[in-house]
Amino acid sequence: MSLDEIKIGGMGASRRRVEDNRFIRGKGNYVDDVVLPGMLHMEILRSPLAHARIKSIDVSAAWAIPGVRLVLTGEMMAARNLAWMPTLSYDTQAVLATDKVRFQGQEVACVIADDPYIAKDGCEAIVVEYEPLKPIVNPMQALAPGAPLIRDDKENQKDNVVFDWQVGDKAATDKAFASADKVSKLELHYPRSHPSPIETCGSIADFDRSTSKLTVYMTTQAPHIIRAAVALVAELPEHMIRIISPDLGGGFGNKVPVYPGYVMSILASILLEKPVKWIEDKTGNLISTGFGRDVYLKGELALRKDGKILAVRMHTDSDHGAFFSDAQPSKFKIGLMHSAFACYDIPAAHLTARGVYTNKAPGGVAYRCSFRVTEAMFFQERMVQAAADDLGIDQAEFRRVNLVHDDDFPHRTAFGFLTDSGQYAKCLDIGLEAIGYKDFLKQKEEAKKRGRLLGIGISTMTEPLGAGNSREYDILGIKMFDSAELRVHMTGKAILRTGAKSQGQGHETTWAQIVAHELGIPADDIVVEEGDTDTAPFGMGTYASRSTPVAGAAVAMVSRKIRAKARKIAAHLLEVSEEDVEWELGRFYVRSAPTRGVTIQDCAFAAYTNMPDGLEPGLENVSYYDPPNLTWPFACYIATVEVDPQTGVWDVLKVVAVDDCGVRINPMIVEGQIMGGLTEAYAMASMQFITFDSEGNCVGSNYMDYLLPTAWETPGFELHEVVTPCPHHPIGAKGIGECATVGGPAAFVNAVMDAVKDTGVRNIDMPLLPDRVYEALTTKKDISGFPPVKTDA
Amino acid sequence: MYPSRFNYESPKTIEEAIALLTKGNGEAKILAGGMSLIPMMKLRFASPEMLVDINNIPNLNYHRVDADGTFHIGALCRHSDLEKSSILAQHQPTLAATAPLVADPIVRNRGTFVGSVCHADPQGDWASAMIALDGMIVAQGPKGRRTIAVRDFVTGPFQNVLASNEIAIEAIIPATTGTRFGGYLKLERRIGDFATAGVAVALELSGSSVIRAGIGLTGVGSSTVNATDAAQSLVGSPLTSEAIERAADLAAQAAQPRSDHRGSAAYKKQVVRTFVARILTEINSTKTKAA
Numbered sequence A: 001m002s003l004d005e006i007k008i009g010g011m012g013a014s015r016r017r018v019e020d021n022r023f024i025r026g027k028g029n030y031v032d033d034v035v036l037p038g039m040l041h042m043e044i045l046r047s048p049l050a051h052a053r054i055k056s057i058d059v060s061a062a063w064a065i066p067g068v069r070l071v072l073t074g075e076m077m078a079a080r081n082l083a084w085m086p087t088l089s090y091d092t093q094a095v096l097a098t099d100k101v102r103f104q105g106q107e108v109a110c111v112i113a114d115d116p117y118i119a120k121d122g123c124e125a126i127v128v129e130y131e132p133l134k135p136i137v138n139p140m141q142a143l144a145p146g147a148p149l150i151r152d153d154k155e156n157q158k159d160n161v162v163f164d165w166q167v168g169d170k171a172a173t174d175k176a177f178a179s180a181d182k183v184s185k186l187e188l189h190y191p192r193s194h195p196s197p198i199e200t201c202g203s204i205a206d207f208d209r210s211t212s213k214l215t216v217y218m219t220t221q222a223p224h225i226i227r228a229a230v231a232l233v234a235e236l237p238e239h240m241i242r243i244i245s246p247d248l249g250g251g252f253g254n255k256v257p258v259y260p261g262y263v264m265s266i267l268a269s270i271l272l273e274k275p276v277k278w279i280e281d282k283t284g285n286l287i288s289t290g291f292g293r294d295v296y297l298k299g300e301l302a303l304r305k306d307g308k309i310l311a312v313r314m315h316t317d318s319d320h321g322a323f324f325s326d327a328q329p330s331k332f333k334i335g336l337m338h339s340a341f342a343c344y345d346i347p348a349a350h351l352t353a354r355g356v357y358t359n360k361a362p363g364g365v366a367y368r369c370s371f372r373v374t375e376a377m378f379f380q381e382r383m384v385q386a387a388a389d390d391l392g393i394d395q396a397e398f399r400r401v402n403l404v405h406d407d408d409f410p411h412r413t414a415f416g417f418l419t420d421s422g423q424y425a426k427c428l429d430i431g432l433e434a435i436g437y438k439d440f441l442k443q444k445e446e447a448k449k450r451g452r453l454l455g456i457g458i459s460t461m462t463e464p465l466g467a468g469n470s471r472e473y474d475i476l477g478i479k480m481f482d483s484a485e486l487r488v489h490m491t492g493k494a495i496l497r498t499g500a501k502s503q504g505q506g507h508e509t510t511w512a513q514i515v516a517h518e519l520g521i522p523a524d525d526i527v528v529e530e531g532d533t534d535t536a537p538f539g540m541g542t543y544a545s546r547s548t549p550v551a552g553a554a555v556a557m558v559s560r561k562i563r564a565k566a567r568k569i570a571a572h573l574l575e576v577s578e579e580d581v582e583w584e585l586g587r588f589y590v591r592s593a594p595t596r597g598v599t600i601q602d603c604a605f606a607a608y609t610n611m612p613d614g615l616e617p618g619l620e621n622v623s624y625y626d627p628p629n630l631t632w633p634f635a636c637y638i639a640t641v642e643v644d645p646q647t648g649v650w651d652v653l654k655v656v657a658v659d660d661c662g663v664r665i666n667p668m669i670v671e672g673q674i675m676g677g678l679t680e681a682y683a684m685a686s687m688q689f690i691t692f693d694s695e696g697n698c699v700g701s702n703y704m705d706y707l708l709p710t711a712w713e714t715p716g717f718e719l720h721e722v723v724t725p726c727p728h729h730p731i732g733a734k735g736i737g738e739c740a741t742v743g744g745p746a747a748f749v750n751a752v753m754d755a756v757k758d759t760g761v762r763n764i765d766m767p768l769l770p771d772r773v774y775e776a777l778t779t780k781k782d783i784s785g786f787p788p789v790k791t792d793a
Numbered sequence B: 001m002y003p004s005r006f007n008y009e010s011p012k013t014i015e016e017a018i019a020l021l022t023k024g025n026g027e028a029k030i031l032a033g034g035m036s037l038i039p040m041m042k043l044r045f046a047s048p049e050m051l052v053d054i055n056n057i058p059n060l061n062y063h064r065v066d067a068d069g070t071f072h073i074g075a076l077c078r079h080s081d082l083e084k085s086s087i088l089a090q091h092q093p094t095l096a097a098t099a100p101l102v103a104d105p106i107v108r109n110r111g112t113f114v115g116s117v118c119h120a121d122p123q124g125d126w127a128s129a130m131i132a133l134d135g136m137i138v139a140q141g142p143k144g145r146r147t148i149a150v151r152d153f154v155t156g157p158f159q160n161v162l163a164s165n166e167i168a169i170e171a172i173i174p175a176t177t178g179t180r181f182g183g184y185l186k187l188e189r190r191i192g193d194f195a196t197a198g199v200a201v202a203l204e205l206s207g208s209s210v211i212r213a214g215i216g217l218t219g220v221g222s223s224t225v226n227a228t229d230a231a232q233s234l235v236g237s238p239l240t241s242e243a244i245e246r247a248a249d250l251a252a253q254a255a256q257p258r259s260d261h262r263g264s265a266a267y268k269k270q271v272v273r274t275f276v277a278r279i280l281t282e283i284n285s286t287k288t289k290a291a
């Protein structure tokens, strides 16, 4: 009798997360928990100004403080050719400022001392003389004629433009617009926000002169990329660099880039020959490390009277801050923005994208997002709702008319992606049924008579998750594949290592489930390890919902290699030829005599004790997996809200989520990912943004001003599922980590916009803080396209 | 968190604490719940040379009502003690409505009522309720005790009249002659956020007539706003809808908000107007139901 897959914690088991055992007991091992003998502490002095020339830096008072071991300035870095470092997007970024500071919070100097208090005192003692320059805080200012040049360090940089890029078919799009019955236009801003993992960034660099080995404990989602970067920047041999990313307290894209603090701690350790620990404080994290979003859209849809979308035209201006340092696939300057409208059948599309430098911290990291798809899907779903309203067509019906049909796969999108699977209309129907769509519309009309404002918002989308394939996706030329290495021990227990790096996703739990599914080894018998470049196989790390699509696929593939070898051993043990051996979960048996069999554990034992002649001993292997395509999960999110016309406060009445992420490895973890994502979506729609005043001061440098929602205000979510297996993934899984963050915000915003529709208001930019909603209601004007802060002059 | 260097003292009596404060000569700070002081030290906005922790002084964690109806809140009474208090719910409707809206549950577990009033944050919720109730602070210094009305106690943003060696021992809410009604409404962007705008209303009624009224406004001025005209307009007549509307308008006029990331000045006035009207309307309907 074959094993019960759920009992052994295989696919489909809502197995409890094994990592939680240590996390909820406070026994996790984060970078800040690591203490090395003789370790020193580093603190960073940051610029108080957004744009200023550095006239002088006097560090003498800092050196005079007992316990201060080293003070680094840009000049000292420059002497070692380390004042600037390359970014993951072919730009350069200052490690320590030499000429100018270009954003508030930029690294100006650092102090290494016996303890962090002394290091902080040292920073306070440094005197920097600045000559203020005019700060530029948005793309409009950056592009204005005569705007000061932010990147005057770059030889050929004549303006503040980072890139000017386009994709799609301009001629076909123009033609479709010319013949449209109606053109629906919308201007939007997706505000700047911060991924804000609870654990900030940090590193401990430990250079050992006697072995020439550099070990760095680091908060990174992509340890192997970091190793490559360190090898290139610090010019150290790659085999002498070991990056260890221990437990991570969240990442959300914030821990993908290379930060100056890492580089400084490494240099300091090399100079001092002692371990140097840098742990960023919360404000440092919020004002200086990888922001997300900050994109302005001009969008247009060409429409036929009956609701058919004929073409889409988009122009985006993205604010990258002072350095273009977010990771993007090198072919696509604005990430996967052109995945917008992938779920709709649209003949023509054209996108122009311009990136600009501003005096803000580097931005544009993929905050729980597969390279700008969050912006893409938000723009898409806001444009779709506005178009439906403009045509006077019901928003659900409008989507139904335009969604790609089940029998149209594989489907080439107007921007050139290939979507391969889905049941879009079914997901929409389940969502509408669950929210009680028809009843709600009646209720809404009733409520209106009594002066109450109810609204319903829908968001449907498919998004490209799991970069690569390596033909199209690389970062700095490194192809976006991933890897898994499996070692089955003599007693049938195993260790699995991958090139991904969990930061809350639960890899230790789910990877073991894939192995259990493929080999019948109980998940509890498999330990999963990630994040140490000396032991893990090379991989591109965890972000862009790529772990299950890529590394997870590698886990399945390596398990199959193990099974293939185990089959040979089984044949040997059963004394039959390999062709006569059949497999069922956990066991090989003789086809003609099913009761004669050996378990996978028997085979493992024999691999070390009784291997057949001519077969290598041992039972281990490694797989590098290069996916043939992205995976395309689909989601339908629907929210209902009530808006208080006197205060602009809106309450969420109900949220329904229908997710199709293919086969679910661990349904509980999938649901957790969706709820987490919806929470972030609600946050983005209602409160979470970081903005800057006209001087370039960051408004939102702490958790009193940067609002993350708590359990108190977060609404409940009702989850539904549809399963359309991914046709090319070995176990049929698709990415899910980011769907709700990506698709969710538009559902909330669309709901509020639906509630205020009668005023003629077509848009309120996120976040929909009550004052903005109230202003729109009373002025009957859109609140579009400018940063959401009002100040008394 | 890496504050500047400081000395830490933990006196066991009020007298000892006063002596330490005197020795500190303006460079010492009282530590109560620490929920305002510690964040400022973390940012090095405050760098006191000495912290005088009053948490180990016995008999300061109380709140009680006297036979004559005077209400006392000791210096170490936490926000959460008040949130859970049945005496408060029974005797002090304005305070009872405020308690669950101060900060978040974690901060409420440590932060103190008296510390909050002393901190004099224009966005502090308790101060508005105290203004509405004509509350007082009892302070003790080297020369003994004195009682100060909260409306005179706060002199500006983050400023009070205490000498550097005076300790606020308790807060007092005077007794009523009529029946107490009250409420507190706060618009916050998220739990634990300071008020975009907050409104505290305290009324005493005799029959259907208002015999005393107080309205305090949170977050709409450089310190807590005492909306005296609005309150005064209610006294002497029943809570008709005209009276409610008039008081709401007067309160909105009294508010002096600034535009900031929580909203525009005009918007904050609108919230004040709406909240005053809502609290008064609610009082009116409770009162009618009770009758």
Ligand SMILES: Cc1cc2nc3c(=O)[nH]c(=O)nc-3n(C[C@H](O)[C@H](O)[C@H](O)COP(=O)(O)OP(=O)(O)OC[C@H]3O[C@@H](n4cnc5c(N)ncnc54)[C@H](O)[C@@H]3O)c2cc1C
Pocket (backbone or CB within 6 Å): A704, B029, B030, B031, B032, B033, B034, B035, B036, B037, B038, B039, B075, B101, B102, B103, B104, B107, B110, B111, B112, B113, B114, B115, B116, B117, B118, B119, B121, B123, B124, B125, B126, B162, B166, B167, B168, B169, B192, B193, B194, B195
């Ligand atoms: C995240 C967060 C959210 C918050 N949200 C709100 C909110 O929404 N509404 C709100 O009203 N408050 C809020 N607060 C502030 C909180 O209520 C504080 O607890 C309170 O304001 C101060 O009380 P404390 O006991 O913590 O005082 P401490 O921080 O210990 O002291 C504050 C100041 O008062 C002085 N002081 C304290 N006690 C005395 C005394 N007995 N005599 C003389 N001087 C004294 C101290 O020296 C110090 O200067 C928030 C705080 C945090 C951290």
